Amino acid sequence: MPDHPLAPGPVTTRGPVRIVGSGLLGASLGLALRAAGVPVQLADASPTALALARDVGAGTPAADGDPEPALVVVATPPDVTADAVLAALAAHPGAVVTDVASVKSVIAAEVEAGAGAGGDRYVGSHPMAGRERSGAAAADADLFAGRPWVVVPGPRSRPDAVLAVRSLAADVGASPVTLGAAEHDDAVALVSHVPQLAASLVAARLNGAPEAALSLAGQGLRDVTRVAASDPLLWATILAGNAGPVAAVLHALQADLAELLAALDRIAVDGPLAAGSTGPLARLIGAGNTGVARIPGKHGGAPRRYGEVSVLVPDAPGELGRLFTEVGEAGVNIEDLRLEHSAGQRVGVATLAVLPAVVEPLEAELDRRGWRVVAR
Template sequence: MTGEVSDPTATTGPVHIVGTGLLGTSIALALTARGVPVTLTDTSPSALALSRDLGAGSIAGPDDPPPALVVVAAPPDVTADLVAAELRSRPSAVVTDVASVKAIVLAELTGHAAADPELDLSRYIGSHPMAGRERSGAGAASADLFLGRPWVIAPHERTSAEAVLAMRNLVADLGAATVSMDPAEHDGAVAVVSHLPQLMASLTAARLVDAPEASLALAGQGLRDVTRIAASDPRLWSAILTGNAPAVLPVLRGVRTGLDELIASLGAAAEHGPLAPGAVSGISAVIGAGNEGVAKVPGKHGGTRKRYAEVSVLVPDEAGELGRLFSEVGEIGVNIEDFQMEHSPKQKVGMAIVSVVPTAAARLETALEERGWRVVVQ
């Protein structure tokens, strides 16, 4: 999404963004591209200036017209206080937040409302876009960040119909897909699909700190895939995980049970040899359960996960070669359903693994070889 967008925009501006990190700036960039007026604020002057300079909107001032929608994009541990402050100071605005935990934010806001009966929670609706990157900050923001991604809206019992409509309009305008959940249901879901993967990636990457250089030189795409999100912001994730501790704990306990069973199987093999009773079956059970879990992950367009054929092609490590491969696959008339790139250190070529529908694989291999590409038969 670049430049002005001609499609009708349902979101009524102005929109005020509180917090100019990755999510806040990405929302602002997308809205600004659609011609919606956006104002920005942040506790960090440098982050605020960067977001403005990227074209996300203007820095909020005392003479700005009142916003119709406020988006609080801040860590979970400060979100409720910021939402409450916006509800008090913007009496006509719908206020949402995009924190990755919802139940604790609503509980804290309910506490605010108990102490201040004038606080109008009917104008508040929690939300959470299931989009992000391992990099944080405005510099990583993109107007296209939410395209095709699920965006949870989590209304509570007092949320007004107007607030729900405002959020549905925002989600649609940013190209995301609305998913309605109550706050507790949302927190249980993200504990499994977001928070656990982050912890597993971090725990795995932490084992690399003391690994010998000779071992790290053998690293392949599997290790990169597992540890990619381990580069995330520790402070932000500390706030997320402590805020969602009730939902994350039982998931981690389940992992611990599986890990204990695996350790027992490996311990038997280490002590009594690979044919020790129960060793092979215990390990096989862990890997097999993983196969079942992977099969349940939705496919490219949602729904049942499809099986694709993989075509592996050697790509020279030269500028433009990967782009040329993509272009020629398109000329051949085959759609790329998924893609991976494996590139070992000190090698002058990489291996592009192109996933296609099985009926197109043989045709693609033949056509690429005719065009001079080296296809690797697995």
């Protein structure tokens, strides 16, 4: 079995693995498993999507006479996931079946109602991985590396079935996390589904915006709207499948927004010194500071405060690589990186997150080497 960076030791997933659905998640999973030496059978209702997944190396199309799969992974849109799971349970009575849909309660209920005795072989799951692009053309064997993979056992899931799904997650470099279906749906509404909607709402305000305004766009706008380029049809099915938890978070946001609008309306009429006008603004920003501080830090650990060193980088081949090399030569580890480009400029600003104690020595060393360090 070949070595693979996501699976430095022998993998425990038994093949063949049949992946039903050859979009981004299905094809990426196929790439990761095949790189680890696990045979993969692909199935998809779309012959074109199936051929593309085959051509990128995600597996071989399933055919009559293939060995029975030990594990079936359903990677279809959420609105058809339950039917695909039930079909897999019926067609492969010896296989463990999981799915990777981003909603769990609705699917779990439908499977439990229709699976009969085979329901003990089903274990829901959801890798917290993705990207704005969709389809097998965007597949990446490293998509799951270092990401949480939620395992959602049902009330009848066999222990060996749960272990098979946890092993699958670990074998492709993910970190298995066990949650209940409702707990999962509440969590992803807050950390995934509502952020997608917020990004889309902000990006939608750009339609029809004057070019003069768009020319001022900086990294903040790009950060906020990055995921707004996601697949509209897929997200419509995700949101419909998790409507209750998403609506609960949005109602809380609506209350915050109403307080914010009331304060801004008072300022617009009475001026910025009107009594009680600026307090809500400060409270909102302060609450955001507190919330950001709770997001897990590097490698999922407690968040840390880093110092920042900002450097002008010419927009030319090799310049960013040269910067990284010279930071390394200075004995400094880059903890995080942010790049910002200004419209019409042939330079960018690279902001390097480093340990606070090395900020001043690194600035001095980069200045000595001819880099233009942006003053803090």
